[in-house]
Amino acid sequence: MTETAKRRPGPRIEEVARVAGVSKSTVSRVINDEQYVSARAREAVHAAIAQLGYSPNQAARALAGHRANAIALVVSEPSGRVLGDPFFAGVLRGVHSELAGRHVQLLLMMSQPTDTEDLVSYLSSGHVDGALLVSLHGEDPLVPMLAEIGLPVVSGGRPLGRTVPFVDADNFSGALEAARHLVSLGRKRIATVAGPKDMAVGADRLSGFKRGLSEAKMANDLVVHGDFTPEGGARAMERLLQKEPHLDAVFVAADIMALGAMQVLHAQGRRIPQDVAVVGFDDSVFAATATPPLTTIRQDVEELGRTMTWRLLAELAGEAGLPPSLLLPTSLIKRASA
Amino acid sequence: MTETAKRRPGPRIEEVARVAGVSKSTVSRVINDEQYVSARAREAVHAAIAQLGYSPNQAARALAGHRANAIALVVSEPSGRVLGDPFFAGVLRGVHSELAGRHVQLLLMMSQPTDTEDLVSYLSSGHVDGALLVSLHGEDPLVPMLAEIGLPVVSGGRPLGRTVPFVDADNFSGALEAARHLVSLGRKRIATVAGPKDMAVGADRLSGFKRGLSEAKMANDLVVHGDFTPEGGARAMERLLQKEPHLDAVFVAADIMALGAMQVLHAQGRRIPQDVAVVGFDDSVFAATATPPLTTIRQDVEELGRTMTWRLLAELAGEAGLPPSLLLPTSLIKRASA
DNA sequence: CGAGTCTGGGAGATCGCTCGCACAAATCCC
DNA sequence: GGGATTTGTGCGAGCGATCTCCCAGACTCG
Numbered sequence: 001m002t003e004t005a006k007r008r009p010g011p012r013i014e015e016v017a018r019v020a021g022v023s024k025s026t027v028s029r030v031i032n033d034e035q036y037v038s039a040r041a042r043e044a045v046h047a048a049i050a051q052l053g054y055s056p057n058q059a060a061r062a063l064a065g066h067r068a069n070a071i072a073l074v075v076s077e078p079s080g081r082v083l084g085d086p087f088f089a090g091v092l093r094g095v096h097s098e099l100a101g102r103h104v105q106l107l108l109m110m111s112q113p114t115d116t117e118d119l120v121s122y123l124s125s126g127h128v129d130g131a132l133l134v135s136l137h138g139e140d141p142l143v144p145m146l147a148e149i150g151l152p153v154v155s156g157g158r159p160l161g162r163t164v165p166f167v168d169a170d171n172f173s174g175a176l177e178a179a180r181h182l183v184s185l186g187r188k189r190i191a192t193v194a195g196p197k198d199m200a201v202g203a204d205r206l207s208g209f210k211r212g213l214s215e216a217k218m219a220n221d222l223v224v225h226g227d228f229t230p231e232g233g234a235r236a237m238e239r240l241l242q243k244e245p246h247l248d249a250v251f252v253a254a255d256i257m258a259l260g261a262m263q264v265l266h267a268q269g270r271r272i273p274q275d276v277a278v279v280g281f282d283d284s285v286f287a288a289t290a291t292p293p294l295t296t297i298r299q300d301v302e303e304l305g306r307t308m309t310w311r312l313l314a315e316l317a318g319e320a321g322l323p324p325s326l327l328l329p330t331s332l333i334k335r336a337s338a
Numbered sequence: 339m340t341e342t343a344k345r346r347p348g349p350r351i352e353e354v355a356r357v358a359g360v361s362k363s364t365v366s367r368v369i370n371d372e373q374y375v376s377a378r379a380r381e382a383v384h385a386a387i388a389q390l391g392y393s394p395n396q397a398a399r400a401l402a403g404h405r406a407n408a409i410a411l412v413v414s415e416p417s418g419r420v421l422g423d424p425f426f427a428g429v430l431r432g433v434h435s436e437l438a439g440r441h442v443q444l445l446l447m448m449s450q451p452t453d454t455e456d457l458v459s460y461l462s463s464g465h466v467d468g469a470l471l472v473s474l475h476g477e478d479p480l481v482p483m484l485a486e487i488g489l490p491v492v493s494g495g496r497p498l499g500r501t502v503p504f505v506d507a508d509n510f511s512g513a514l515e516a517a518r519h520l521v522s523l524g525r526k527r528i529a530t531v532a533g534p535k536d537m538a539v540g541a542d543r544l545s546g547f548k549r550g551l552s553e554a555k556m557a558n559d560l561v562v563h564g565d566f567t568p569e570g571g572a573r574a575m576e577r578l579l580q581k582e583p584h585l586d587a588v589f590v591a592a593d594i595m596a597l598g599a600m601q602v603l604h605a606q607g608r609r610i611p612q613d614v615a616v617v618g619f620d621d622s623v624f625a626a627t628a629t630p631p632l633t634t635i636r637q638d639v640e641e642l643g644r645t646m647t648w649r650l651l652a653e654l655a656g657e658a659g660l661p662p663s664l665l666l667p668t669s670l671i672k673r674a675s676a
Numbered sequence: 677c678g679a680g681t682c683t684g685g686g687a688g689a690t691c692g693c694t695c696g697c698a699c700a701a702a703t704c705c706c
Numbered sequence: 707g708g709g710a711t712t713t714g715t716g717c718g719a720g721c722g723a724t725c726t727c728c729c730a731g732a733c734t735c736g
């Protein structure tokens with residue numbers, strides 16, 4: 001039909017100024033909530049804005065104000081598989097709820113290894129004011145690259161390598177609590193299916209677990225690493241059972257792996273929790289519906305998203321004395337498996 | 339430390355022009371891939387861009403060009419629960435892959451009923467060039483509102499009420515194929531757990547199913563509606579079994595409901611597929627891992643996202659003769675349940 | 677009571693790009 | 707061979723905000 005759709009232009013700031021009987025400058029001050037505006041003027045401007053249905057042009061604001069009023073959520077993972085991940089969904093919800101009301105837009109970007117350069121150049125040239133990183137592998141080249149160009153960044157999950165501000169669940173303490181719980185149950189041979197060695201989350205949960213056993217003067221030699229998939233959890237469990245057929249408890253560093261581990265235990269005729277107690281981590285959607293329902297360490301991923309966003313916006317606002325990193329508390333959720 | 343982070347400014351278009359030995363205009367033409375640029379000039383500009391690491395300022399482009407170079411993905415659902423939905427994740431992946439390479443950014447927006455006004459006013463004032471809607475309930479007020487302000491919009495899934503361009507799976511044909519399959523298996527009493535009446539997807543799948551049965555001159559009286567949850571599927575199945583204890587096949591209009599329905603069948607001692615054949619819809623992640631693996635109608639949600647995006651961008655580019663709506667093919671995936 | 681400070685508000689340059697226009701050079705067509 | 711067209715290029719006026727001055731009036735104070 002039409003060659004190009006035409007949008008009705010809407011009023012300019014000038015128009016608002018005229019209606020309110022003030023100057024452009026004053027309207028701008030009101031919009032940006034600056035000081036040195038009389039109550040009269042402020043009200044007049046608000047009234048004019050409401051009357052005209054004025055909405056400031058973001059492009060012009062960004063251009064003149066050297067601010068983009070937008071942040072990027074960078075998902076650093078090739079396949080895009082993360083998007084379906086309940087973890088990611090939770091983070092996204094948190095980010096969104098924290099952003100609500102502020103006039104900051106969220107740009108969703110995915111980074112493939114092939115176009116990292118492009119992404120960095122895009123992010124570096126003022127299109128966004130800062131970035132949230134959700135990176136699933138350990139040592140992502142994106143992290144140092146973004147740090148270098150001086151873009152404010154907050155990582156979700158502790159990144160390995162170069163340190164940037166991050167927010168993470170307190171994986172160490174969570175795993176520690178899991179270990180203590182198993183110890184308190186009177187278990188004698190406690191094993192763990194740990195996460196990948198090259199991810200901070202794997203390392204931190206393993207450290208916490210080991211600490212818990214050493215507190216109780218118990219050996220922590222039963223460690224096998226898995227890859228955060230049910231299959232990986234199953235394979236790891238098989239190896240553990242070979243190493244130590246008499247184990248009576250296992251801490252699995254992710255619910256999703258616990259699913260696989262429990263299948264193996266069932267298959268080998270071990271009763272949960274009578275023969276082998278199982279504790280997971282994450283309190284993901286799978287935990288409550290597993291058979292038996294999984295005792296696990298909860299981390300609040302929505303809160304993670306909220307906190308990341310808060311931290312980034314605070315930095316953008318120039319707030320001083322921000323903690324470089326934040327750990328969110330975890331809690332033990334007791335169900336039937338341990 | 340610092341009050342406000344400073345970003346290194348990077349080169350302007352003027353700088354690129356100087357290095358390439360041409361004018362700003364020519365650089366602009368090259369960037370926007372316009373005609374009337376000699377090969378020499380084009381190459382010189384590309385070289386200069388690469389050399390300087392130039393990346394055009396989006397805000398300035400948007401301001402001068404009356405284009406935002408961004409589209410919104412509007413998720414119209416209060417709780418944000420959708421985000422974890424594999425359906426949404428697939429769509430998002432598709433959208434992203436279609437956007438790759440084009441210089442169009444994706445803004446993610448969530449619409450609560452409370453701030454619909456704000457959203458519409460935001461979208462209407464030129465911040466984005468168009469919007470993709472993923473709306474989970476039937477008659478969303480957002481649809482007519484956006485249509486009214488003249489913002490190019492493509493809906494994912496056929497919206498009820500006011501017609502806007504949409505892309506959807508061919509739910510009718512898919513359900514028709516499901517019904518035919520059950521008929522071809524020699525089943526005599528075929529029931530359906532349909533979707534909600536107030537959603538197009540529910541209505542369309544039900545129509546297709548009924549058509550399939552009437553083709554075979556069979557009664558289509560065994561219809562109970564569910565709400566696209568496993569529990570809803572379970573309740574619906576119970577009601578169907580009450581109505582007709584002798585049913586020997588059921589078409590469940592969503593895999594997620596089929597899960598609940600199959601639980602009920604198991605619980606009542608019906609063997610699948612010997613006593614009751616079950617066909618689902620979606621081919622979601624649950625289908626293959628169900629017990630028994632679920633025969634289902636596949637819809638390609640990633641393709642849905644891609645097609646929506648393509649349709650929107652084509653409209654923005656002023657392409658003529660675009661189909662108002664598009665239906666994507668579905669296919670029968672035979673597994674063990676039917 | 678005049679100098680100094682603080683608060684409120686206006687004028688207008690500026691941000692970095694696109695796009696309309698003018699014009700030159702190359703190509704075409706009879 | 708000369709006018710009409712097509713192709714290639716540059717100039718400079720905006721786009722719609724912000725933000726840096728600048729100024730006026732109110733208030734303080736020795």
